[in-house]
Amino acid sequence: MTNDRRTFIKQSATVATAMSVFPTLMNAGCVGANEKIVVALIGCNNQGWTNLVSFMKQPNVECAALCDVDQNVLNKRAAELEKMTGKKPALYGDFRKVLEQKDIDAVIVGTPDHWHCIPMIYAAEAGKDVYCEKPLGYTIEECNLMVKATKRYKTVVQVGQWQRSDPHWLEAVNYIQAGNLGRVRSVRAWSYVGWKKSIPLIADGSAPTGVDYNMWLGPRPERAFNQNRFHATWRWYWDYAGGVMTDWGVHLLDYALFGMNQYVPKSISSNGGKYAFPTDAMETPDTMMAMYDFGDFGILWDHTIGIYGAQFKRRGHGVAFIGEYGTLIVDRAGWEVMAENKSTSAKAGFVDVPIKQGTNKGLDLHVANFIDCMKTRNKPNCDIEIGAHIARFAQMGNIAFRLGRKIVWDGEKQEFLNDPEANALTKAEYRAPWSLPKV
Ligand SMILES: NC(=O)c1ccc[n+]([C@@H]2O[C@H](COP(=O)([O-])OP(=O)(O)OC[C@H]3O[C@@H](n4cnc5c(N)ncnc54)[C@H](O)[C@@H]3O)[C@@H](O)[C@H]2O)c1
Known part of the structure; x- marks a missing residue:
């Protein structure tokens, strides 16, 4: 405009x-x-x-x-x-x-x-x-x-x-930030992609008629067409994306940070692999746990493919804020709080908050x-700024996974501390004629 x-x-x-x-x-x-x-x-x-x-x-x-x-x-x-x-x-x-x-x-x-x-x-x-x-x-x-x-x-x-823009997520954040849960030391965000099956290896072939495959690849490395790496399933290949971590992770980790109102982790470590489908065509891990340590609380990212999991009342995705008095769980359907029961931190009179349903209109809003x-x-x-921060945050989890070791983020310098190997993974090479725009 x-x-x-x-x-x-x-x-x-x-x-x-x-x-x-x-x-x-x-x-x-x-x-x-x-x-x-x-x-x-x-x-x-x-x-x-x-x-x-x-x-x-x-x-x-x-x-x-x-x-x-x-x-x-x-x-x-x-x-x-x-x-x-x-x-x-x-x-x-x-x-x-x-x-x-x-x-x-x-x-x-x-x-x-x-x-x-x-x-x-x-x-x-x-x-x-x-x-x-x-x-x-x-x-x-x-x-x-x-x-x-x-x-x-x-x-x-x-x-x-x-x-x-979905009101029930914001309500949940307000509830947490008002201190209702007491101190929160542990936050879990998870995506269990139960519907997803293994992707069998298939041979390379020709791009379908009508597809400008060179333009689809754009800045990414030249390679023969393979249907697995095309519409929808490109997200399981490092050349184009970062698997479940950057797909679902940005949605859910965003709320983990927003709820805690803290944004810069002290260190990140991550483990996992192709534990469900070791020999299939996906490159990104089908099972992964990434731990973001903030010094006085931690955020655990947990994903699997091919299982919905029975944790937290069978929610396939969500964020759980585990506080002294209770645990708040929020997902796309709504939020609720389950009071601590019998623990040393339980608070007398603190009771469950029954589920508050979402509007189901998040995208329109x-x-x-x-x-x-x-x-x-x-x-x-x-x-x-919000979108950039959480994309960087999710990528940190993937970088720790790919290096197989703990990494430390310097929030001031916006780079990994004394870690050329990790810093190298913050960039990509661009295939000509494409290059990173000059701004
Ligand atoms: N916000 C959400 O809830 C949500 C949900 C799903 C996907 N997404 C995101 O949406 C994006 C698309 O995902 P998808 O599942 O729709 O993928 P998709 O593969 O189904 O669709 C992508 C489309 O982009 C086209 N395309 C590729 N390169 C192009 C180019 N240079 N110019 C024009 N068109 C090009 C492809 O041909 C394809 O039709 C991803 O970034 C994904 O992470 C967001």
Whole structure:
């Protein structure tokens, strides 16, 4: 969006607020209170599309363009969008073309993790606001650069951790921060991906017709096409992502930190491996435990594939804050507290808090918050700093796992302490013609 158009939308929003306070102003011929927002989607297969459907539920939002390197996905989504809105979007295979379209105010980045940084920064440079999927960046270096670009171009960026806009998660944080649980020494965040099966090894082959595979790989190393490493299952390969840790970890660890209101661990250690499916095609660990030590409390990340687990009342994912008086558990469905029973720290009169259900509208609220912030230029609920911090935090767990030893993060210098080996893993090499954008 040009600065003029940003100012215009912001002024329209201000006028809209004024009109709701002083309805007589509505007769004064002011500019449209409901200025239209035009978006485009880059990466349309799964979550990108889910996000767009949510954008289409918001008032005065239109989608002018779709972009995907897979023509099959592009055509399918274009037909669905036309059916939903009655309008034909422009279709592109190269996201740089989307950014040339002047009427587009914001882009949704729904590409795999290795393809967030470059489109996000180019979009910011082109004056667009960005709804960017999580984990924000593929490396710590990318996350830092994306923060820098957001500041330089004054971009409104909402990261796709939609729990940040879901009221019951915030209620749970307020309950913890009010001290109701007493002192919390142990926090557990977990994702047990029970539905997931082993991925059998398959031979390399040709990319399906209509797929620009070179563009799909983008900055990542050249290699023959393999279906396992393509749509959806790319997340189990180090070249494109960080497995369950960066997939689910960013959602849940974000709330572990938010609840404790502490963000910089003293050290990180991590263990695990391919314990469920030792010989299958996945590279990232199917079982992993990462311990973040904060000096006077610890956060344990725990994931497995192929088991839902019976812990904490069979919740397949969640965050548990284990306090002196009770344990608060929060997941996408709601939150509850179970009182300590008979322990030396139990508090007389402290009773269970029965489950408080969530709204199930987290994504819609997150998208609405982004649209609102595009108009006010305020920080969205999951702004770039939050998204960058938690992506870095999850990557620290993976770096400790890959090195097989404890690592120490220097929060001041934003690097691992005296550890060139760990610091080397905060960056990636870019395959020409792609390179890390200059900001
Ligand atoms: N917030 C959430 O709850 C949530 C849930 C699922 C996934 N995600 C995130 O969403 C992102 C996408 O995940 P997914 O499951 O939808 O993956 P997917 O593989 O199903 O879809 C990605 C799409 O991006 C396209 N693509 C790849 N490179 C492209 C490029 N350079 N330009 C345009 N299109 C390109 C692919 O062809 C594919 O259609 C990931 O970062 C993932 O972590 C977030």
